[in-house]
Amino acid sequence: MPSKKQIEEMAEKLIRNEAWMASYVIAALFDNNILDYSDMENLVIEEELDSGEIEEIEQDPLEWYFVTKFLYEQLQKSGAPVMDADEINEYIWGRTTSGQSPADDYVIEEIAERILSR
Numbered sequence: 001m002p003s004k005k006q007i008e009e010m011a012e013k014l015i016r017n018e019a020w021m022a023s024y025v026i027a028a029l030f031d032n033n034i035l036d037y038s039d040m041e042n043l044v045i046e047e048e049l050d051s052g053e054i055e056e057i058e059q060d061p062l063e064w065y066f067v068t069k070f071l072y073e074q075l076q077k078s079g080a081p082v083m084d085a086d087e088i089n090e091y092i093w094g095r096t097t098s099g100q101s102p103a104d105d106y107v108i109e110e111i112a113e114r115i116l117s118r
Helices: 004-018 023-031 069-078 106-116
Strands: 019-021 044-048 054-058 063-067 082-085 090-095
Touching: 004 019, 004 069, 004 106, 023 063, 063 069, 069 082, 069 090, 069 106
Parallel strands: none
Antiparallel strands: 019 063, 044 054, 063 090, 082 090
């Protein structure tokens, strides 16, 4: 099992090498109908409650990133909002947190741990 420090280092490496913040650019692509927001994957996820019931949770992206295909696939597996934007030959991640480094996001640390545990 990887240490907390190893996970943090891998998360930093993922963000440094696999993601580029582009909120204004991507928002403009949506605003100008170049990309269709409804093509985003994982905007609604299902979570099982303690009672056993399933609750649908809408994820609201606060920031936008261009990501590599590798990180796109990892984010997709983790249930993060993503898009394979064929129209512009890019992959997009809709980050649902803000105010801290993306490397500190739970989803990025989860991916880092998964990579290190292979």
